[in-house]
Amino acid sequence: MNYAYLHPRDEITLTLARIYHYKMTTTSGGNLSIMDENGDIWITPARLDKGNLKAEDIVCVKPDGTVVGSHPPSSEFPFHKSVYEARPDIKAVVHAHPIALVAFSISKKLPDTKIIPQAFRWNGAVGFAAYGIPGSQDLGDKIAAKFAEGFDSVILESHGVCCGGSSLQDAFQRFETLELCCKTQIKGSMLGEPKSLSDQQLQLESKSGTGLDSFEYDPSMMSIKEKDLRNQLCRFVERGYRQRLLTGTIGTFSVRLDENSFLITPRPLDRFSMLPEEVVMVRKGKREMTKTPSHGVLAHQAIYHAHPEINCVINASPVNALAFSVCHQEIDTRTLPECYIFLREVRVLPFETTFNNYEELVARLSPRNPAVVFENNGVMVVGSDLLATFDRLEVLECAAEAILNSLPIGGHVPMDAKVIEDICEAFNLEK
Secondary structure, three states, X not given: OOHHHOOHHHHHHHHHHHHHHOOOOOOOOOEEEEEOOOOOEEEOEOOOOHHHOOHHHOEEEOOOOOEEOOOOEOOOHHHHHHHHHHOOOOOEEEEEOOHHHHHHHHHOOOOOHHHOHHHHHHHOOOEEEOOOOOOOHHHHHHHHXXXXXXXXXXXXXXXXXXXXXXXXXXXXXXXXXXXXXXXXXXXXXHHOOOOOOOHHHHHHHHOOOOOOOEEOOOHHHOOXXXXXXXXXXXXXXXHHHHOOOOOOOOOEEEEEEEOXXXXXXXXXXXXXXXXXXXXXXXXXXXXXOOOOEOOOHHHHHXXXXXXXXXXXXXXXXXXXXHHHHHOOOOEOOOOOHHHHHHHOOEEEEOOOHHHHOHHHHHHHOOOOOOEEEEOOOOEEEEXXXXXXXXXXXXXXXXXXXXXXXXXXXXXXXXOOHHHHHHHHHHOOOOO
């Protein structure tokens, strides 16, 4: 979806629905705003149900203070206005009360955005604004002062978070990625000590590119198989986002088309909605002209070249598996027979592997061992088709969550060697 074509009231309504439906705010909490080219501020109304907001409920506040709409503007309008005055480059603001960010807010602590590269790329360092009475100009002044220092995301003491951006989607993706970072740090702390990426590693991620030449692509020559796979890819990306296996900014899917070609998600991409025509064809090492594939394209290409049996590759960072990732710990699959049958042993590979060590990647990831954890960079799963690969991703995340949930009650007890031997024999698994 191209949000640039939406009216501010429609974009605010759609974005707030995403926030509410994924439990990142409450019925009464949170407010969004957009400043348009005329200096008008479009903002959510006061005292309306955030789970049932309509476009006609959105309020417009003119530069002279005139209010246009059937409701009063949010009581937090003063701090939205103050942020815009402090930072003319900011054109949208997201304020809400997602649970993990609230945990940091009430603990008076800042998250470490260097535990996952996307969190640092979108947020950098995060500011902290001292407490102010909600709706007061004092609160607005304190938040604006932090934005004036250069922060794009500011945690509000005992209040939540405020994220700004060049557009509402920019601010929302910053907000969503920061909440994932906070959830990961909290869950990772249950396992051990989450580890930060070095500046050198962060630069490696930020500079990663494809460097692929392009070829002219003629959509009129598209086969039925390609059309089907493009649509399947879109459905599974949307499903992954809906299942919270992905965020709007994190997750790469690809599927093999034939011996020399595969389809892969593009960048930039909001994984909430992807269209078949946005999917990128990679053929004989070249990309579809005018499109840019996901950062992981070279790693996916290496896997397809090394393993003809593999027809789908997924990178993702679901929060429970990501907790193991930032703690550099393997996910034990000896929890349920299904986990071991589907995933076998899930090992940890260095952060750098997907950027510059494809030999190790293809040696450790195979049809026999179809899942790996990357240090500070989520997981990768492979399979014979989209459905099988997506299923493995879900099973892997369920295993990670079950292990984390077992910690307060004494931790999990792995299936013993005899049970594993019986499973291998019953299901004809290679030992």
